Amino acid sequence: MTEHETSDDDALTRLQSIRESIDNVDAALIHLLAERFKFTQLVGRLKAAHGLPAADLEREARQIKRLRALAEESHLDPEFAEKFLNFIVAEVIHHHERIAATTGVIATVEPKTV
Numbered sequence: 469m470t471e472h473e474t475s476d477d478d479a480l481t482r483l484q485s486i487r488e489s490i491d492n493v494d495a496a497l498i499h500l501l502a503e504r505f506k507f508t509q510l511v512g513r514l515k516a517a518h519g520l521p522a523a524d525l526e527r528e529a530r531q532i533k534r535l536r537a538l539a540e541e542s543h544l545d546p547e548f549a550e551k552f553l554n555f556i557v558a559e560v561i562h563h564h565e566r567i568a569a570t571t572g573v574i575a576t577v578e579p580k581t582v
């Protein structure tokens with residue numbers, strides 16, 4: 469039977485079932501993001517304590533390259549993957565700046581190279 473041949477009732481049951489899976493994925497995304505922000509809080513405190521700048525553009529460029537490749541492999545739009553990462557990173561940088569401001573260490577210089 470094709471999707472056109474199922475009854476409207478069957479279609480609604482199927483829609484509900486697919487939506488349950490979407491809800492599971494959305495919940496996983498929220499949990500994953502919460503974990504990611506826990507790690508970036510640690511990075512923010514470390515950076516503030518050592519006077520390191522909130523943003524690291526070289527690190528971001530490497531992350532974008534990697535995520536675009538992963539997106540392509542997974543048949544996800546790489547542009548979307550890049551925008552999604554940028555959206556999250558922008559929020560992380562706000563958090564870093566807030567931590568630095570409350571810690572009293574404002575970073576204005578590039579990190580020292582080791």
Ligand SMILES: O=C(O)C(=O)C[C@]1(C(=O)O)C=C[C@@H](O)C=C1
Pocket residue numbers: 508511512522523524525527528531556557560561564
């Ligand atoms: O890795 C860092 O240096 C971070 O501060 C974390 C992070 C990220 O969210 O992945 C955020 C800001 C930086 O510009 C790069 C990466």
